[in-house]
Amino acid sequence: MPYRTNIDxxxxxxxxxxxxxxxxxxxxxxxxxxxxxxxxxxxxxxHRTAWAAVKRSYAKVGDRWEPLPHDH
Incomplete structure (x- = not known):
């Protein structure tokens, strides 16, 4: 089911x-x-697509997800 907000x-x-x-x-x-x-x-x-999208902008560092540096 789609999620309306992040709380969902x-x-x-x-x-x-x-x-x-x-x-x-x-x-x-x-x-x-x-x-x-x-x-x-x-x-x-x-769910697989959503995780793939997150991993394009974030990386797991230890137990935290950190933003990836972006090239400018």
């Missing part, structure tokens, strides 16, 4: 990701969930 995200996501990373996760999940409406693995695909 799974507890593991909320507990570990910074607020901005939660935004990325939620938006990617919702987009992928809608795009795969006919797939029986819709929710699994959406």
């Amino acid at each position: 995200l799974p507890p593991a996501v909320r507990a570990h990701l910074p607020s901005h990373a939660q935004d990325i996760y939620r938006e990617a999940f919702n987009h992928a969930f809608a795009a795969h409406a006919e797939d029986e693995r819709q929710e699994e695909i959406a």
